[in-house]
Amino acid sequence: MNAIDGLLHGLQAAITPTNLLWLLVGCLLGTLVGILPGLGPPATIAILLPLATGFAPATGLIMMAGIYYGAKYGGSTTSILLNIPGESSSVVTCIDGYEMAKKGRAGQALGIAAIGSFVAGTLGVIGLTFLAPVAADVAVNFGPPEYSALMVFALLLVIMLAGDSMLKGFIAMFIGLFLSTVGTDLFSGEQRFTGGQIELAGGVEFIALSVGIFAVGEVLVNIEDKTEHKLFKVPSKLRELLPSKADIKKSTPAMLQGGIVGFLIGILPGAGSTVASFVSYIIAKKTSKTPEEFGHGSIEGVAAPEAANNSETGGAMVPLLTMGIPGSGTGAVLLGALVLYGLNPGPLLFHEHADVVWPIIASMYLGNIALLVMNLPMVPFFAKLLNTPYKVLYPAILLISVVGVYSVNFSIFDVGLLVVFGLLGYVLRKLDIPPAPLVLAFVLGPIAENSIRQSLLLSDNSPIIYLQRPISAALIGLAVMLFGLLTFGRARKVREQVIEIDA
Amino acid sequence: MDQDIDRRTDADVARNGEVDHPPVVGAAEQEPADGDEARDTRVTRRVHVVLGLVIAALGAWLLYKSSTELAFRGPNGEPGPGYLPVLLTLCLIGLGLALSAVWLWGPKARSGEAPTLSLSPRRIGRAVLVWLALLVCALLIEPLGFLLAGEVLVLLVIVVIERMRSIPLIITLLLLPPAMYFLFDTLLEVQLPGGTLWY
Numbered sequence: 142m143n144a145i146d147g148l149l150h151g152l153q154a155a156i157t158p159t160n161l162l163w164l165l166v167g168c169l170l171g172t173l174v175g176i177l178p179g180l181g182p183p184a185t186i187a188i189l190l191p192l193a194t195g196f197a198p199a200t201g202l203i204m205m206a207g208i209y210y211g212a213k214y215g216g217s218t219t220s221i222l223l224n225i226p227g228e229s230s231s232v233v234t235c236i237d238g239y240e241m242a243k244k245g246r247a248g249q250a251l252g253i254a255a256i257g258s259f260v261a262g263t264l265g266v267i268g269l270t271f272l273a274p275v276a277a278d279v280a281v282n283f284g285p286p287e288y289s290a291l292m293v294f295a296l297l298l299v300i301m302l303a304g305d306s307m308l309k310g311f312i313a314m315f316i317g318l319f320l321s322t323v324g325t326d327l328f329s330g331e332q333r334f335t336g337g338q339i340e341l342a343g344g345v346e347f348i349a350l351s352v353g354i355f356a357v358g359e360v361l362v363n364i365e366d367k368t369e370h371k372l373f374k375v376p377s378k379l380r381e382l383l384p385s386k387a388d389i390k391k392s393t394p395a396m397l398q399g400g401i402v403g404f405l406i407g408i409l410p411g412a413g414s415t416v417a418s419f420v421s422y423i424i425a426k427k428t429s430k431t432p433e434e435f436g437h438g439s440i441e442g443v444a445a446p447e448a449a450n451n452s453e454t455g456g457a458m459v460p461l462l463t464m465g466i467p468g469s470g471t472g473a474v475l476l477g478a479l480v481l482y483g484l485n486p487g488p489l490l491f492h493e494h495a496d497v498v499w500p501i502i503a504s505m506y507l508g509n510i511a512l513l514v515m516n517l518p519m520v521p522f523f524a525k526l527l528n529t530p531y532k533v534l535y536p537a538i539l540l541i542s543v544v545g546v547y548s549v550n551f552s553i554f555d556v557g558l559l560v561v562f563g564l565l566g567y568v569l570r571k572l573d574i575p576p577a578p579l580v581l582a583f584v585l586g587p588i589a590e591n592s593i594r595q596s597l598l599l600s601d602n603s604p605i606i607y608l609q610r611p612i613s614a615a616l617i618g619l620a621v622m623l624f625g626l627l628t629f630g631r632a633r634k635v636r637e638q639v640i641e642i643d644a
Numbered sequence: 645m646d647q648d649i650d651r652r653t654d655a656d657v658a659r660n661g662e663v664d665h666p667p668v669v670g671a672a673e674q675e676p677a678d679g680d681e682a683r684d685t686r687v688t689r690r691v692h693v694v695l696g697l698v699i700a701a702l703g704a705w706l707l708y709k710s711s712t713e714l715a716f717r718g719p720n721g722e723p724g725p726g727y728l729p730v731l732l733t734l735c736l737i738g739l740g741l742a743l744s745a746v747w748l749w750g751p752k753a754r755s756g757e758a759p760t761l762s763l764s765p766r767r768i769g770r771a772v773l774v775w776l777a778l779l780v781c782a783l784l785i786e787p788l789g790f791l792l793a794g795e796v797l798v799l800l801v802i803v804v805i806e807r808m809r810s811i812p813l814i815i816t817l818l819l820l821p822p823a824m825y826f827l828f829d830t831l832l833e834v835q836l837p838g839g840t841l842w843y
């Protein structure tokens with residue numbers, strides 16, 4: 142099935158009343174939870190994931206796509222109105238978005254964020270439509286050595302954005318990898334670190350881990366500060382939210398540039414939307430006719446990072462769907478969702494489950510449209526929701542987290558894990574240890590372990606196999622180079638710049 | 645990545661210090677005095693040194709468990725169930741020790757240039773209270789069921805943590821668990837625990 146046929150088939154499957162309804166519900170829920178201060182897309186998706194798992198795979202994943210887009214859009218709302226980025230990629234939006242809000246142009250900032258997200262999100266999905274089948278055809282030749290080399294490379298890329306300290310990034314990664322070994326060893330059938338608990342035989346429940354670390358951990362950090370945040374006034378009429386023709390004309394190059402840059406960066410496993418929004422902002426500033434406005438409420442400064450942030454979604458789906466490699470914490474949660482549905486992301490996904498993959502891609506087009514049509518008129522309502530005191534919101538978030546985790550396996554033990562991982566998420570944040578590498582490593586751990594052990598079985602325990610096969614040798618070489626650059630070279634300076642923005 | 649570090653807030657940093665408005669975070673995060681800064685730097689350094697040692701000790705304990713309870717090699721010399729855990733724990737020990745060493749003797753840590761952690765006991769205490777409320781709720785779910793355990797969580801928030809006086813807010817919070825029960829258990833048919841004491 143070629144890309145066009147696949148997409149048409151996907152659209153046909155996606156446009157059913159049931160799927161459309163759940164897509165809209167996903168967009169709305171994603172936005173509603175995503176705008177809660179401090180809750181970024183990974184936490185939003187992790188909290189809402191159990192709701193989507195009750196459906197057939199195509200419907201559930203279409204809803205997830207809606208939640209993903211909604212959560213991303215929700216993040217921009219808090220960035221502009223409260224100067225609180227839902228996740229690191231929204232930090233760049235804060236710079237000019239919040240300045241615009243201070244000048245009474247919050248409506249236009251939210252409007253251009255929605256339009257930019259729509260334009261670039263669509264560009265990203267077009268890129269995904271045509272590139273994913275090609276990438277899957279290449280990846281179909283990957284064997285265990287190539288996969289293990291790819292995992293090492295991806296994990297190193299993730300460390301690139303590990304925060305202030307690479308050491309701490311590595312520590313988080315190794316803790317995640319270790320947690321992924323808990324449970325029954327698939328090769329020997331032995332129990333590892335289960336402590337005799339039957340509930341751990343299948344491993345640590347991913348939803349408990351991700352909701353605990355992302356959602357409960359964030360709530361605990363946010364609750365430390367009793368101060369309520371000041372909210373800017375948002376126009377109540379749709380007309381006042383729409384940017385003027387001059388605004389749109391001025392922002393169009395930034396949106397298009399952001400769309401392309403975001404997609405290309407999104408393809409790199411581990412690079413993520415933070416780098417995409419940062420690079421796109423820099424390019425927009427360099428190419429703008431009015432660079433002096435950047436940092437003081439430039440509409441291009443909102444359009445470019447928001448465009449890149451959304452287009453990165455399409456790019457990140459390429460390694461996720463074709464090789465099973467998530468590029469970020471959000472990607473890790475999405476990968477967990479695919480596995481929950483019994484789908485194994487990888488090169489064969491497009492051949493074996495075309496009936497599920499293409500409707501998901503098609504639903505991303507529809508999700509973009511749904512967000513624009515539905516969310517823009519609802520901005521005043523979302524702003525009202527943001528006025529809800531946090532002391533009312535956080536018990537609700539905690540209770541939803543409990544319900545969400547319990548409903549996956551109907552297990553009280555998982556609720557206990559949620560509490561434990563919630564504390565771990567808080568401690569990690571307090572000690573400035575980035576949680577994303579831990580969650581990513583937890584997801585990638587079993588794939589990495591299986592492929593390493595299979596490779597060594599194939600080669601009679603000789604690690605030389607990694608250097609004998611060209612793709613794995615190239616990937617190992619790249620990983621070594623990246624490690625060297627991260628530690629000593631220019632990439633370290635780039636990383637530090639990104640981290641400075643991230644701070 | 646809302647890292648809780650005493651750095652300039654959010655977008656202000658990205659604008660290279662062009663701060664022309666008060667930070668949105670509350671008064672609790674105002675510029676600390678020089679003495680406080682020195683104390684924070686000292687505490688941060690100590691915490692990191694101890695953290696590194698704790699990670700190394702934990703890694704050593706897990707290495708002991710991995711090497712004594714799990715086979716490193718299979719019957720034919722292939723990697724066994726303990727292969728990866730042993731390698732990972734060795735790395736954790738090395739990283740933990742490296743973290744301690746960097747914060748003991750590293751140039752940034754010694755000169756006080758490294759970012760400091762915000763470890764105010766009052767703020768941590770508040771977060772720990774909320775976590776304890778969640779723990780109590782989780783422990784009560786099995787015997788009491790979601791509805792009552794949820795009410796206990798909400799009551800702890802109202803009475804102990806927030807000490808609320810606003811009647812509308814209190815009513816809203818008290819209605820949360822039944823509203824969620826109705827939404828999930830009744831409407832979405834996600835069966836929530838009813839409580840072993842009642843069944």
